[in-house]
Amino acid sequence: MRTHTERQRGGESTTPIRLACLDMAGTTVADDGxxxxxxxxxxxxxxxxxxxxxxxxxxxxxxxxxxxxxxxxxxxxxxxxxxxxxxxxxxxxxxxxxxLTRALPGAVETFEQLRAAGLKIALTTGFSRATADALLGHLGWHGLIDLSLSPGEVGGRGRPHPDMILAAAARLAGDDPRAVAVVGDTVSDIRSGTASGATIVAGVLTGAHDRPALLEAGATQVLDQVAELPALIEEYRSPPLNLTEG
Known part of the structure; x- marks a missing residue:
């Protein structure tokens, strides 16, 4: 549940969110250690x-x-x-x-809701390309997302640098990071998102770092789980789109 302070940023941006950049392990993928x-x-x-x-x-x-x-x-x-x-x-x-890995609760439904509303989805990771592909193949996610990126595909600079997010924005959001929502479970995810200039940089509590650490790193919101993302993006859209029904 987001606090009142975290909610205050909702609706400030006049740029529609067109792309969700989500981390894998700890955010959309449960790997249980x-x-x-x-x-x-x-x-x-x-x-x-x-x-x-x-x-x-x-x-x-x-x-x-x-x-x-x-x-x-x-x-x-x-x-x-x-x-x-x-x-x-x-x-x-x-x-x-x-x-042994599995989708975190609500991850697949979140992909489906966002894409049904016309958003693009990019997954970013600190894993190598080979490991990311193996993970996507095991989960059956290749057809559910628009793009996945590893550090080696953006010149080798992973998080906390913003390179993966900016590369995704260039390909899927008209090269405008203000049209991006970033979600991750780690401080490095949040720092990467804030450095990119993304409008939404949300932490999620299903992975490595806790609420105070994520907020201190600059998270605009902290979510209990990724399934809360569609409703959050809806708050930022004007007029709002119905991402949670149907």
Missing amino acids: LVLAAFAAALDALEVESAADRERMTRYVVDTMGESKITVFRALFGDEAAAQEGNAAFESAYSGRIS
Whole structure:
């Protein structure tokens, strides 16, 4: 449930929302801790044995959830060869567990409602293109969205940089970030959205970070789940479209 303070921005924009940019893991996809399990497998591959080092690195991963995974490994190890090895081990471990992922409640219905109302949908992720495609294939989402982007497709700069959102806006929203609604469960999602100039930058509480962290990062609203997005976008449209009935 959004607070009164969070609601106050509703209706301020005169630019119609035409594109929803949504994160995957934690926002539309439930992976039940698979990111951290895959990271633990990567630490095993890199022979990180110290309990203190593993705890410190895992905390960093939690704090930077949503960022490009190769960027995270570079920050942790400071060595390109080790970063590439760790990232490859992470992607392999996550891909091997993709069958355990599932759509979060309301995600598919949200896609359907938004597209029925004429909006475009882009999914953005910190995963590689190969892992993103495997995830989309497992979930059967290729036909439900208009675009998906990974950091490698925008020059390698993932979140908190706005590159993926801006690339999606260029292709699907007339190159106007004010016509974009961004939704994500992490601080990096929110920072990416605010940096892009998107009108709606909503946090969602089904993933890594909590309400205070999302608001501090600049979220315009915080939603309990992605299923609340159609109603939020309707608040910003004038005249409003009926996104929640029919």
